[in-house]
Amino acid sequence: MSQKFQLPDVEELVVLYADDVLRVCNYYLGKRSQAEDAFQDVFLKVLRKKDSFAGDCPPKYWLLSVARNVCKDYLKSSWATRVGSFEQMSEESGEREDPAHFSSPLVTPSVDGRQQEDLYFDSMPPEGSLWDAVQNLPDAYKDVILFRYYCDMDNAAIAKACNITESSVRSRLFRAKKMLSGFEKKDKSPEVVYG
Numbered sequence: 001m002s003q004k005f006q007l008p009d010v011e012e013l014v015v016l017y018a019d020d021v022l023r024v025c026n027y028y029l030g031k032r033s034q035a036e037d038a039f040q041d042v043f044l045k046v047l048r049k050k051d052s053f054a055g056d057c058p059p060k061y062w063l064l065s066v067a068r069n070v071c072k073d074y075l076k077s078s079w080a081t082r083v084g085s086f087e088q089m090s091e092e093s094g095e096r097e098d099p100a101h102f103s104s105p106l107v108t109p110s111v112d113g114r115q116q117e118d119l120y121f122d123s124m125p126p127e128g129s130l131w132d133a134v135q136n137l138p139d140a141y142k143d144v145i146l147f148r149y150y151c152d153m154d155n156a157a158i159a160k161a162c163n164i165t166e167s168s169v170r171s172r173l174f175r176a177k178k179m180l181s182g183f184e185k186k187d188k189s190p191e192v193v194y195g
Contacts, residue, residue: 007053007062010046017060020151021067027146028071030135038074042067057160064151065161068143133180141176144169 008016021042025035045066053062134145143162147153153161155169162169 004055005058006055007050007059010043010050013046013059013063014043017063020060020064023150024064024067024146025071027150028068029074034074038067038070041074042070045070057157061153061157061161064147064153068146068161072139130180133182137176137179141172141179144172145176148173 007013018039022035022039025038025042026032029035029038042063046063049066053059134142137145140162144158147158147161148155155166155173158169159166164172
């Protein structure tokens with residue numbers, strides 16, 4: 001008999017999984033401002049659709065699957081293709097941000113209103129050859145890499161989140177690693193290549 005999981009209140013989900021959801025959003029969208037917008041949309045969607053939680057997987061995995069779907073919707077929307085981010089406009093106009101007016105890009109407001117260092121953005125900047133290679137993978141491979149190495153999910157959980165079989169997860173992980181095999185051990189994330 002399989003275990004039935006209960007979905008906590010949305011407030012508790014935010015406290016428990018905010019960093020994970022923001023990490024997934026940044027992974028897919030690559031821009032901090034869009035990731036933060038998607039982050040909010042994820043929890044709004046969870047609030048509206050909480051009855052769709054079947055209880056067949058842990059709430060974290062269901063929530064990360066919702067985040068993935070919200071980000072994919074963002075990427076498909078015409079708004080995302082027409083509207084640039086504030087960061088892009090600043091770079092293109094050559095303006096420098098005044099540090100007195102903006103917080104550090106490595107600091108994220110926490111749920112309780114205080115700021116906390118966001119180690120994810122510090123440890124995995126959205127740049128570099130490995131990041132580019134992962135971003136250029138087909139979506140099916142990108143999804144399993146994200147859930148396995150950034151969200152630390154096992155194959156069974158990835159299968160549920162992506163609605164595929166466990167053998168498909170193993171196969172996609174193998175193929176994704178093979179596609180990324182050009183990276184040497186000296187890269188920042190050798191576990192993605194060799195794990």
